[in-house]
Amino acid sequence: xxELENLSEIINNALRDIDYPSQPAGLYQPIAYIxxxxxxxxxxxxxxxxxxxxxxxxxxxxxxxxxxxMFHNFTLLHDDVMDKADxxxxxxxxxxxxxxxxxxxxxxxxxxxxxxxxxxxxGEHLHDVMTLFNKTAMEVYEGQQNxxxxxxxxxxxIEQYVEMIRLKTSVLLGAxxxxxxxxxxxxxxxxxxxxxxxxxxxxxxQLQDDYLDTYGDALIFGKEIGGDxxxxxxxxxxxxxxxxxxxxxxxxxxxxxxVANSEKIAIVMEIYEKLNLPQLCTDAIxxxxxxxxxxxxxxxxxxxxxxxxxxxxxxxxxxxx
Amino acid sequence: xxELENLSEIINNALRDIDYPSQPAGLYQPIAYIxxxxxxxxxxxxxxxxxxxxxxxxxxxxxxxxxxxMFHNFTLLHDDVMDKADxxxxxxxxxxxxxxxxxxxxxxxxxxxxxxxxxxxxGEHLHDVMTLFNKTAMEVYEGQQNxxxxxxxxxxxIEQYVEMIRLKTSVLLGAxxxxxxxxxxxxxxxxxxxxxxxxxxxxxxQLQDDYLDTYGDALIFGKEIGGDxxxxxxxxxxxxxxxxxxxxxxxxxxxxxxVANSEKIAIVMEIYEKLNLPQLCTDAIxxxxxxxxxxxxxxxxxxxxxxxxxxxxxxxxxxxx
Numbered sequence: 001x002x003e004l005e006n007l008s009e010i011i012n013n014a015l016r017d018i019d020y021p022s023q024p025a026g027l028y029q030p031i032a033y034i035x036x037x038x039x040x041x042x043x044x045x046x047x048x049x050x051x052x053x054x055x056x057x058x059x060x061x062x063x064x065x066x067x068x069x070m071f072h073n074f075t076l077l078h079d080d081v082m083d084k085a086d087x088x089x090x091x092x093x094x095x096x097x098x099x100x101x102x103x104x105x106x107x108x109x110x111x112x113x114x115x116x117x118x119x120x121x122x123g124e125h126l127h128d129v130m131t132l133f134n135k136t137a138m139e140v141y142e143g144q145q146n147x148x149x150x151x152x153x154x155x156x157x158i159e160q161y162v163e164m165i166r167l168k169t170s171v172l173l174g175a176x177x178x179x180x181x182x183x184x185x186x187x188x189x190x191x192x193x194x195x196x197x198x199x200x201x202x203x204x205x206q207l208q209d210d211y212l213d214t215y216g217d218a219l220i221f222g223k224e225i226g227g228d229x230x231x232x233x234x235x236x237x238x239x240x241x242x243x244x245x246x247x248x249x250x251x252x253x254x255x256x257x258x259v260a261n262s263e264k265i266a267i268v269m270e271i272y273e274k275l276n277l278p279q280l281c282t283d284a285i286x287x288x289x290x291x292x293x294x295x296x297x298x299x300x301x302x303x304x305x306x307x308x309x310x311x312x313x314x315x316x317x318x319x320x321x
Numbered sequence: 322x323x324e325l326e327n328l329s330e331i332i333n334n335a336l337r338d339i340d341y342p343s344q345p346a347g348l349y350q351p352i353a354y355i356x357x358x359x360x361x362x363x364x365x366x367x368x369x370x371x372x373x374x375x376x377x378x379x380x381x382x383x384x385x386x387x388x389x390x391m392f393h394n395f396t397l398l399h400d401d402v403m404d405k406a407d408x409x410x411x412x413x414x415x416x417x418x419x420x421x422x423x424x425x426x427x428x429x430x431x432x433x434x435x436x437x438x439x440x441x442x443x444g445e446h447l448h449d450v451m452t453l454f455n456k457t458a459m460e461v462y463e464g465q466q467n468x469x470x471x472x473x474x475x476x477x478x479i480e481q482y483v484e485m486i487r488l489k490t491s492v493l494l495g496a497x498x499x500x501x502x503x504x505x506x507x508x509x510x511x512x513x514x515x516x517x518x519x520x521x522x523x524x525x526x527q528l529q530d531d532y533l534d535t536y537g538d539a540l541i542f543g544k545e546i547g548g549d550x551x552x553x554x555x556x557x558x559x560x561x562x563x564x565x566x567x568x569x570x571x572x573x574x575x576x577x578x579x580v581a582n583s584e585k586i587a588i589v590m591e592i593y594e595k596l597n598l599p600q601l602c603t604d605a606i607x608x609x610x611x612x613x614x615x616x617x618x619x620x621x622x623x624x625x626x627x628x629x630x631x632x633x634x635x636x637x638x639x640x641x642x
Contacts, residue, residue: 102469113459141433
């Protein structure tokens with residue numbers, strides 16, 4: 001039976017046991033630092049789970065699972081430099097703890113280490129895992145570039161927004177699932193089913209993030225509510241509201257905000273509620289969860305394995321059964 | 322017969338013909354910009370030449386040759402951000418022409434494109450070319466980290482300096498040669514001989530760069546003479562002079578320089594000449610050229626092909642025969 005906690009622990013142990021060269025310390029210490037954060041390790045867990053589901057042995061995909069997590073952390077490392085972020089998971093970001101040059105260079109090294117890891121013990125699957133890994137990487141960069149471009153653009157459509165988050169975050173979850181399927185020897189149909197599952201799950205997760213930043217419980221969500229509104233962050237909610245903003249009131253408010261943050265949050269939330277966005281956003285999340293569930297059901301997994309993936313998807317919307 | 326100009330043209334044409342996606346422009350335009358610089362294209366030329374020398378057909382290594390040049394330009398792109406450089410080959414650097422986030426992200430994408438390119442049509446050699454490429458990339462990062470560390474350190478030995486430039490620049494020339502040999506189907510002995518040739522050639526080139534910055538002809542060298550001295554850049558000359566600086570006079574001069582640049586250049590050059598460094602540096606360059614020539618002569622190439630590599634090495638020190 002596939003258990004999330006077991007798989008998380010396998011990944012956390014494997015990442016902790018990586019044997020870095022001791023020198024130059026300035027190159028390898030930041031890599032060990034960013035990879036040492038514990039947590040659920042969703043992406044590599046999906047890789048191990050997919051591999052176990054198709055061949056009964058998650059260990060066959062351990063290196064590829066680690067590669068997924070390493071690649072993910074490489075993107076966080078460089079994104080934090082680009083966004084000038086100070087904190088990541090409650091700790092100083094690499095470019096704050098060290099400096100910017102260190103963050104750029106150790107990020108580059110982490111990308112190459114991830115590339116090395118994905119081909120490790122890949123055997124007959126070497127070509128397939130490399131192709132999937134590199135294609136996914138390019139999509140993630142395109143998503144990040146779109147994200148940066150959208151911050152400067154006034155009229156982003158909801159379709160453009162969804163395509164941006166699909167590239168920036170969802171394809172990596174899709175690839176994580178397919179990577180495990182490849183290493184487990186699955187055929188094309190199963191690979192595609194698991195890829196689609198991960199991709200739709202990723203969209204549901206990202207929209208849920210957008211939703212919880214405004215409508216979550218601060219204690220459970222782990223950060224202040226309304227931060228996205230204060231920062232004018234393009235989210236599903238804001239992009240949808242701006243598209244419906246015929247009077248220009250919302251646009252004016254976010255361009256030259258004349259009021260305090262708490263008042264801005266209240267005004268924007270009122271606009272969201274008039275447009276019924278809390279409900280529409282929840283509906284959109286549920287739709288992506290349904291699409292993920294539908295996809296995984298075409299993979300022909302055992303009932304118990306299928307349940308793991310279905311439960312994980314349902315947990316996105318607070319349902320566990 | 323192997324001809325440098327022919328091979329340069331093949332590479333320049335192939336790089337110009339890369340078909341990038343049109344969107345997002347912010348990701349792909351900087352990549353096309355940095356790759357569009359003409360020039361000798363030493364690294365990919367070495368790959369094509371090595372492949373032609375071992376199997377008679379340089380085309381077999383075209384993708385791998387392009388990958389070498391793409392990787393080289395990725396390192397330049399990120400190094401320029403780390404060094405805050407304004408100009409590269411007489412044009413604004415990517416982070417000046419666009420911005421820093423663009424330079425980081427398009428550099429990441431260029432590294433992944435290079436990785437994709439190196440595995441393209443690699444056939445049975447896929448594992449070998451990937452292994453060489455990734456190992457070399459890690460060494461280049463280590464060299465760059467050492468270089469940054471040395472700027473903060475007082476007592477760098479000449480052995481540490483040579484090891485730093487070996488990692489930062491020479492291993493890529495070694496890998497470029499071996500990459501061509503692999504794609505041409507060469508055996509381990511020939512691969513090693515050509516790698517060593519490239520590595521020693523790289524050391525000779527870098528030391529020649531150090532030498533010419535102080536002793537070159539400004540018109541031929543293409544930049545102001547003495548820039549390294551003005552900037553206290555750790556070069557073979559400065560590192561060697563500092564190691565012999567028992568009075569501490571040179572160290573004091575570079576730490577708190579009380580005189581104008583032209584005077585500083587004159588004083589430092591006088592110290593170099595007292596230590597006989599122009600001659601010793603020329604001797605060191607000649608020694609690396611000799612080692613490169615010796616290495617390539619063990620590869621068992623045809624006389625004509627061997628002459629190409631020997632002449633290229635000898636051209637480093639102004640000898641052409």
